[in-house]
Amino acid sequence: MNTDEILSLIDAEISKLKQVRALLAVVTPVKVPAAAKEANVAAKAPGKRRKMSAETKAKMAAAQKKRWAAILKKKA
Numbered sequence: 093m094n095t096d097e098i099l100s101l102i103d104a105e106i107s108k109l110k111q112v113r114a115l116l117a118v119v120t121p122v123k124v125p126a127a128a129k130e131a132n133v134a135a136k137a138p139g140k141r142r143k144m145s146a147e148t149k150a151k152m153a154a155a156q157k158k159r160w161a162a163i164l165k166k167k168a
Contacts, residue, residue: 144152
């Protein structure tokens with residue numbers, strides 16, 4: 093088998109595949125599930141930033157300092 097024969101066989105196969113694809117596209121159009129659409133929209137929509145009060149920030153900072161103190165105490 094030479095290169096020209098191989099190329100002609102490949103071209104024939106490509107032609108067949110294009111015909112099958114065209115038939116399938118007409119018979120069954122591609123539909124995206126509603127859940128996927130909603131998930132895509134939800135992922136793209138920017139959310140509002142939550143605001144923390146100064147009191148909440150102070151509580152979080154104190155708790156983190158307490159955790160680090162406990163870790164450093166174990167190391168010492």
